[in-house]
Amino acid sequence: MTKYEELISSLKQIDTAKAEYLEEEIDIIIHKLKFLTEESLPKAIIVDQNRDFQPMDSEILAEKINIAGGRFISSLDQNPDCIVILQRSENLYGQLSELLNNIEIINTSAFQNNNLFIIQEASFNQSDDNYLKDTEILAEIFQPKYFFYGHEGSAWVKFEIQ
Secondary structure, three states: OOHHHHHHHHHHHHOHHHHHHHHHHHHHHHHHHOOOOHHHOOEEEEEEHHHOOEEOOOHHHHHHHHHOOOEEOOOHHHOOOEEEEEOOOOOHHHHHHHHHOOHHHHOOHHHHOOOEEEEOOOOOOOOHHHHHHHHHHHHHHHOOOOOOOOOEOOOEEEEOOO
16 A cells, blocks of 8 residues: 555545545546656656755655656666755755765766756655645656646745756
């Protein structure tokens, strides 16, 4: 059972309307992307400012990325198409120059194609209550042709390097 299915199952016990809403919204995302080939889904990695920009590795995060139209990877060696930086404090921008001078980052397709994003949403991936919003944020980042939820500029930004 996926985390998404587990959430719906437990929500049905508490609030059926909320469970139906979550199921419907996630199903819309899945349906919009079902005809895309795997090659058209960007390989995505999320690095955490609080962990010295080490890649995050969690089954739930991988599930959100996959639902949102990305392919979860957990190592820069896998050459990500998108790098998402999880901002945890205001001093992120002071730390970015060191990160962006890292040869592992520079050699990625994400860096070469200017596909670096910063999630500024403090609650991102922090609780089950944010599962849908987290997935929407990722969908806007990975598949902007298909999704617009209005989170860009408030919950996330594209970081222009070139």
